[in-house]
Amino acid sequence: MAKLLPRKDVVIMGLGWTGSILGQELTAAGLDVLAIERGPWRDTANDFNIGYMPDELRYAIRKDLFLKPADEAMTMRNNVSQTALPMRDYGSFLPGAGVGGAGVHWNGQCWRYDPSDFIAKSHLTQRYGARKIAELQLQDWGVTFDEIEHCYDRYEYLCGTSGKAGVIKGQVQQGGNPFEGSRSREYPNPPLKRPYCASLFEEAARNLGLHPFPTPAANLSRPYVNPLGVAMGECTYCGYCERFGCANYSKSTPQTTILPVLIRKRNFEVRTECEVMKINLHPDGKTAKSVTYLDEKGVECEQPGDLILLCGYGLMNVRMLFLSGIGKPYDPKTGQGTLGRNYCYQTGGGGATLYFDDKRFNPFMGAGALISSAHDFNGDNFDHAHLDFVGGASISSGQTNGRPISGRPTPPGTPRWGSQWKAATAATYGHVMSIGGSGSSYAIRGNYLDLDPTYTDRHGRPLLRITFDFPDNDIRMQNWVGAQVEKIARSLNPKILTTGKASKGWNAVPYQSTHNTGGAVMGADPKTSVVNRYLQSWDVSNLFVLGASAFPQNAAVNPTGTVCALAYWAAEAIRDRYIKSPGALVPA
Amino acid sequence: MTQSGDGGADKSEGLKLCRRRFLASVAVLAIPGAPALARSYSGIKPPFFPFGADPPRPINPAGWYFLKPNEVAMVEAIVDRFIPADHLSPGGKDAGCAVFIDRQLAGSYGASSRLYMKGPFMPGLATQGYQGELTPAGRYRLGLARLSDYIRAHYAGKEFAALSHAQQDDVLAGLESGKIELKLVPGFSARAFFELMLQNTMEGFFADPLYGGNRGMVAWKMIGFPGARYDYRDYVEKHNQPYPHGPVSIYGEHG
Structure with missing residues (x-):
């Protein structure tokens, strides 16, 4: 029997960005x-200590802050003809763990x-037919950019985002x-140093008629106190940003x-190292009663709540809905179900690597968003009428780090070990820059999430199964943008230029991006979405599902x-409408 | 931490300073009348706690924790071919790469302790990643034994370390290209064993010295990587100019 705990007004599962905001x-x-959080408490002083945070092996290579596959893995395959197998280590994407997620x-x-991203289907249909x-399964979001502009603004001012409007x-x-x-x-802070x-x-981009600009950065260009009164420091360009906690509060x-x-x-509590097993429904099946979790000692607890907020990483939110029997599973054969x-995901490939003899980049001076971008070929910012694809990519160049275990390019044809490798590595490090394209990822019928029939987690529950490959549309888009990237790169006259191509066969091993979206998408129609335009479950009215699981398709950035x-x-929506009158905010 | 690299302060002193700073922040919270922390359940770790920091412990360079003597000889010879001594740096052995690999295999990495290791173990596609049952420690033990068998059979009973440099390079190139197959287990090829050893050697060479490799920060000096320095504000906009300072390590070495 689970230990029954006193009820709370609100029970949040997962204390990352969305759990903290809610x-x-x-x-x-x-x-x-x-808030119930599976992982440990984490704070800057203890866990992102400046004395030992600059440790590439521990944090970037051994992935010390990330979700351990031993705690929760997922299986993957490229299509339904394959047998999904567990990603025994996360590689292509790296979910977070612990407070902060x-x-x-x-x-x-x-x-x-x-x-136009929010109205992708209607916009593209209207413009191109x-x-x-x-060939795509595009959907509108049910919410428009203008409706949430003030929400973007609030987030940017919370973060102290550095950028140029x-x-x-x-x-x-x-x-x-x-x-x-x-x-x-305008953004609350000016752009980072360039x-x-x-x-x-x-x-180079400007010379080709494009419109480059500094990437908006949640790395602070100067000291800042946010609207909650929390003070942050100036970024020092340390080069230990992505994969690391920031020791500078910047x-x-x-x-x-x-x-x-x-x-x-006093009206907030977090319980860490507590893993939610499932969401329990009232007998009517239309409202949630409680969540069941295992505490840090493994004791099963039932926590009742009037309002349940699923705030995990998107993929985990989808799995939790499956494990709780909430929502109608999607069937890729019929296209029915939600x-x-x-x-x-995010489409990559098509980048360029530029080698110079006479240029020195000091790549170790970096920040996670120390980048410039151009959006001339993003989304529908260019005419697709005579192109064989829709969507686009953000073209960019910047430096996030020069960490040498993973980042020490050598010219093509160099051996990977021995004296020649050493000489080439020593001569090349710091003389290379790259230009990349981060591309949109559009839905097709065959890409979906469900529960794996074979593999289970440490508690015996099925793992999430990802069935995904890059759609042909997205491959064509990315390679077309890749040709534009190559033009920019060539104009800089590098001594050596290498370019990549996007290709089919999503590979779970090399890192690509932790930008997994969809699976519990938002929309105006309960036949094609799991949550309404306020992220409220169509099926269970006191359950909201936050996160990128709500994106009907993914944009390029x-x-x-x-x-x-x-x-x-x-x-x-919860504060202004739901609390006053609990129930469905949109009639089904 | 001795970020500036010019004080040469003892590292333990640096950690004490961190703890003092940290305790001060706790003291602020403990002032009567300050808002209480919200957590009220027993058994929950408090969000801020003294001495909670978990700094890495530098390895003890003496002895071997996982590799057996004959394996040590092989691994030292291999890392010395991957990273030969020359005017750019000492060789992989003197840089500590074999010690690094030994300590990694003796620890969490060697045991795959953070990975998903539940069965069934089935052959997978390249896109699905390593699907074998053997941990890195198990792969080294088996791989080194079979490599030793292969070399004795093809080089008149010799061990790898006794071969000439040219012969050693031939063997490594054969593993890398797949020309040499070893009697391993399904899902773990000779090529995969080569990749594992190369990856771990490079990890050791370029990681912070506290893990046993990159002794004296020789790899960082070779390429001009400043290591654990943490503030480049004055240099980011000095385009196309060399950075003037040598590396520092987490435990305060500077060069």
Whole structure:
């Protein structure tokens, strides 16, 4: 028998970005909030200590802060004809663990999606006709850019995001991204300092008629006190950002922006090292009653709550819904069902690597978002009428780190060991820059999530199964953008230039991006979405599902800004409407 | 921590300083009248706790923890061919790469303790990653034994370490290209064994010296990587100019 605990107004599963934002907003509204977190407590002083954080082996290679596959693994295959096998180590993507979640070790590339991304299906249909997107399973989000613009703004001011606005109240601004949706005001902090590679990229892109700008960075360009009164420091460009906790209080994370306030509140509690087993429903099946979890000693506890918020990493949210029997599983044969539908990722490949004799980049001076980008070929910012694809990519160059275990390029044809390798490594390190493209990932019928029939976790519950390959549309898009990248790279006259191609066969081993989206998508139609436009479950009205699992398809840039804007959007709906009148916010 | 690299302060002193700073922050929270922490359940780790930091312990360079004497000889010879001594740096052995590998195999990495290791173990596709049952420690034990068998059979009963450098390079190139097959287990090829050894050797060579390799920060000096330095604000915008300072390590070596 599970130990029955006293009820709470709100029970949050997972204390990362979305759990922290919802915790802050709902405690401010006077609710009694409990967060249940599987991993350990983490704070800057203890866990991201400047004395030993610059340790590539421990954090970047042995992945000390990430979710251990021993705690939760997933299986993968490229299509239904294959047998999914467990990713025994995470490689292609690296989910977070513990308080702060993936918000601890992200790069801090703090983007908004474009207005057309939120209405991808209707926008592309209107502009190019339905046939153009027939091979894809595109959906509108059910919410528009303009509706959540103020939520993006709140997140950027929470983070102290460093950047340059491109469009303010409809007016194009010099030096920003002219393709962005109109914003209400400038970023809270100016852009970061510009490294050599980004300045070369910007110059080359501008010469080709493109519009480069500094990538919005949740790495702080100057000291800052956010609207919650939390002080942050200036980024020192240490080069230990992504995969690491920030020891300088200068990368925006739950720890550096919200938790110092939230943890002191009497109406907030977090229980760490407690793993939720499932969400329990009332007999009517339409409302959630409680969650069952195992505490740090393995004791089974039942925690009742009036409002249940699923705030884990997107993939884990989807699995929790499956394990709790909430939602109708998606069937890729028929295209019917919603849970697990429209799983998408991020399209890579098509980048260029430039080797110089006469240029010195000092790659170890880096930050997670020390990058310049151009969005001329992003989303629908260019005419696709005569192209054989939809979507696009953000082209960029920057330097995040020069950590040598993983980053020490040598010219093509160099042996991988021995004297020649040594000579080439010593001569080449620091003389290489790259230009890359991060591409959109659009849904197709065959890419989806469900439970694995064979493999189970340490508690005997089925693992999540990912069935995914890069859609042909996205491959064509990425290689077309790759050709534009090559033009920019060539104009810089490198001594050696190498280029890559996007290709089929998603590989779980090499790191690509932790930008997994979909599976519990939002929308206006309960037949094709798991949650409504406020991230409220269509089936269980006191359950909200946060995170990138809500994205019907993925845009080209990093998802965290949109994940957190949607968290503020959901928090507003709960605070202003749901609390006053609990029940479905949108009639099914 | 001795970030500046010019004080030469003792590392343990640096850690004490961190703890003092940390205790001060706790003291602020303990002031009567300050808001109490929200947690109220017993058995929950408090969010801030003294002496909670978990700094890495530098390895003890003496002795061997996993490798047996004949394995040590092989691994030392192999890391010395991967990273031969020349004017750019000492060889892999003198840089500590064999010690690094030994300590890694004796610890969490060698035991796959953080990985998903539940069966069934089935042959997978290349896109699905390593699917074998053997941990890195198990792969080294088996791989080194079979490699030793192969060399004795093909080089008149000699051990790897007794071969000429040219012969050693031939063997390693044969493993790398797949020309040499060893009697291993399904899912673990001779090529995969080569990749594992090369990866671990490079990890040791380029990691912080506290793990046993990169002794004297020789790898960082070779390429011009400043190591554990943490503040480049004054240099980011000095484009196309060399960075003027040598590396520092986590435990305060500087060069």
